[in-house]
Amino acid sequence: MASQPSSPVLDGMDQRLPLYARLADVLTKRIASGEWSPDAPLPAETTLATDYGVSVGTLRKAMQQLVDDGLLERRQGSGTYVRRARLDKSLFRFFRFASGRTQGAVPDSRILLRETIHAERWPEAARGLGGAEQLIRIERLRLWDNKPFLAEEIALPLSPFAPLMELDITELGPLLYPVYEKVCGQIVASAEEFLTINEADAATARLLNCRRGAPVVSIERHAFAHDRTPLEWRRTRGRGDQFSYRVEIH
Amino acid sequence: MASQPSSPVLDGMDQRLPLYARLADVLTKRIASGEWSPDAPLPAETTLATDYGVSVGTLRKAMQQLVDDGLLERRQGSGTYVRRARLDKSLFRFFRFASGRTQGAVPDSRILLRETIHAERWPEAARGLGGAEQLIRIERLRLWDNKPFLAEEIALPLSPFAPLMELDITELGPLLYPVYEKVCGQIVASAEEFLTINEADAATARLLNCRRGAPVVSIERHAFAHDRTPLEWRRTRGRGDQFSYRVEIH
DNA sequence: GAGTGGTCTAGACCACGGT
DNA sequence: CCGTGGTCTAGACCACTCA
Numbered sequence: 001m002a003s004q005p006s007s008p009v010l011d012g013m014d015q016r017l018p019l020y021a022r023l024a025d026v027l028t029k030r031i032a033s034g035e036w037s038p039d040a041p042l043p044a045e046t047t048l049a050t051d052y053g054v055s056v057g058t059l060r061k062a063m064q065q066l067v068d069d070g071l072l073e074r075r076q077g078s079g080t081y082v083r084r085a086r087l088d089k090s091l092f093r094f095f096r097f098a099s100g101r102t103q104g105a106v107p108d109s110r111i112l113l114r115e116t117i118h119a120e121r122w123p124e125a126a127r128g129l130g131g132a133e134q135l136i137r138i139e140r141l142r143l144w145d146n147k148p149f150l151a152e153e154i155a156l157p158l159s160p161f162a163p164l165m166e167l168d169i170t171e172l173g174p175l176l177y178p179v180y181e182k183v184c185g186q187i188v189a190s191a192e193e194f195l196t197i198n199e200a201d202a203a204t205a206r207l208l209n210c211r212r213g214a215p216v217v218s219i220e221r222h223a224f225a226h227d228r229t230p231l232e233w234r235r236t237r238g239r240g241d242q243f244s245y246r247v248e249i250h
Numbered sequence: 251m252a253s254q255p256s257s258p259v260l261d262g263m264d265q266r267l268p269l270y271a272r273l274a275d276v277l278t279k280r281i282a283s284g285e286w287s288p289d290a291p292l293p294a295e296t297t298l299a300t301d302y303g304v305s306v307g308t309l310r311k312a313m314q315q316l317v318d319d320g321l322l323e324r325r326q327g328s329g330t331y332v333r334r335a336r337l338d339k340s341l342f343r344f345f346r347f348a349s350g351r352t353q354g355a356v357p358d359s360r361i362l363l364r365e366t367i368h369a370e371r372w373p374e375a376a377r378g379l380g381g382a383e384q385l386i387r388i389e390r391l392r393l394w395d396n397k398p399f400l401a402e403e404i405a406l407p408l409s410p411f412a413p414l415m416e417l418d419i420t421e422l423g424p425l426l427y428p429v430y431e432k433v434c435g436q437i438v439a440s441a442e443e444f445l446t447i448n449e450a451d452a453a454t455a456r457l458l459n460c461r462r463g464a465p466v467v468s469i470e471r472h473a474f475a476h477d478r479t480p481l482e483w484r485r486t487r488g489r490g491d492q493f494s495y496r497v498e499i500h
Numbered sequence: 501g502a503g504t505g506g507t508c509t510a511g512a513c514c515a516c517g518g519t
Numbered sequence: 520c521c522g523t524g525g526t527c528t529a530g531a532c533c534a535c536t537c538a
Contacts, residue, residue: 018507044523055509070500076524077516090499193497197447197465197490215447215465215490240447240465240490247443249340250320268526294504305528326505327535
């Protein structure tokens with residue numbers, strides 16, 4: 001029937017888009033659906049190419065786009081894998097630490113608070129989470145060499161994250177995203193961060209061990225699942241004198 | 251004689267690198283040499299491909315890499331062009347402005363100082379410029395709605411930039427890089443920026459119209475020619491309460 | 501309409517990873 | 520050793536720009 005060899009899925013899409021772009025969209029949706037685990041390879045290039053009735057070259061172009069978008073990882077000789085995000089390390093981009101070695105180390109974490117709260121009582125976070133009614137609120141302090149250097153407030157929608165409230169508090173280590181995945185089945189795939197600069201209020205000054213009015217960097221992060229559902233809202237505050245960021249421009 | 255169809259230039263390079271990577275290196279050097287102006291297209295794909303004895307596909311892969319690196323721009327139907335950097339706009343990534351419309355507008359600029367100075371008297375800048383002996387020092391204030399919002403110190407090596415000292419000061423408009431190109435023949439191709447946060451000292455507070463000790467962002471920029479020769483050192487200071495930056499993470 | 505880059509195909513061969 | 524992704528080729532056709 002079809003005059004083209006490509007699959008009905010691709011023919012049904014906007015024909016003005018190139019084949020590889022339509023293919024990339026389809027694959028993005030399949031990845032977002034969780035069909036493939038990060039621990040097992042996707043079907044081989046040649047398999048997928050014949051499945052969709054396109055040449056290997058076209059399939060490769062679609063996949064390369066997903067690699068550039070950070071969705072996939074290709075390992076020669078092994079296969080193509082869904083990429084696990086590494087967002088817990090991202091704060092290292094913004095801060096430097098007095099004691100030399102930053103190598104792979106993760107700051108300690110001390111949980112100060114864990115409670116459920118009505119959205120109305122925390123509208124700022126609720127807005128970022130797309131109107132959940134019940135939130136989990138976590139406050140924690142991150143330490144380096146036993147000195148506090150980052151203060152965090154974290155908001156999660158209660159509905160998929162309720163199991164976190166049952167957990168022993170010691171099980172909430174410094175890296176939360178693997179816990180979200182294991183305990184709640186929620187995978188953080190991407191995030192946006194907004195940086196601003198404020199002056200420390202009394203509470204922040206006490207937490208970060210600086211004077212009131214000292215410069216403080218505030219990083220507001222909105223984290224999303226593969227399908228762009230908001231999963232977590234987070235505000236991290238750090239001392240301005242420990243802030244350092246480098247950009248390359250072309 | 252040669253057993254391969256590819257050109258001697260490529261065969262003479264490290265054979266462990268893929269052809270397209272060697273080709274990309276060669277093209278990078280030709281671009282850096284200034285052989286092609288941003289105003290005229292490079293030779294066509296097919297021409298370059300036969301010149302180097304590679305297939306069009308391989309040439310395209312090399313060129314795509316240079317596009318990703320920000321060195322080239324491709325325009326369908328027209329040609330491939332050396333890209334002109336747009337670094338003068340980069341400050342807009344970091345600051346927001348009270349008055350709405352940021353569209354394409356450029357802040358005004360008021361030159362406060364222009365002098366030549368010995369490197370020893372400004373070691374910080376001299377270090378960034380790779381040991382020039384004589385520097386040009388420019389201080390200027392950038393204004394938005396007639397209100398000062400950024401204070402800049404700019405250092406240039408005297409040797410290629412001497413013509414700037416002869417220029418009428420009104421010819422140093424808000425955008426310096428086009429002036430560098432026209433008057434001194436120097437093209438800024440890339441830059442690194444380092445952000446830190448300080449508290450305003452008396453002089454900065456006066457310039458930026460804020461109180462002493464208020465948070466101030468300092469952006470130190472090192473700008474380079476295509477061949478990575480340091481061309482300009484620049485420090486821009488702005489009020490912390492006008493700072494705003496957004497990052498996406500994958 | 502001539503010339504440019506963009507898409508798509510088909511197939512050969514190579515380099516690497518695991519068994 | 521087999522299967523994976525990586526490189527490279529050759530050529531057809533399309534979409535766009537510009538004189």
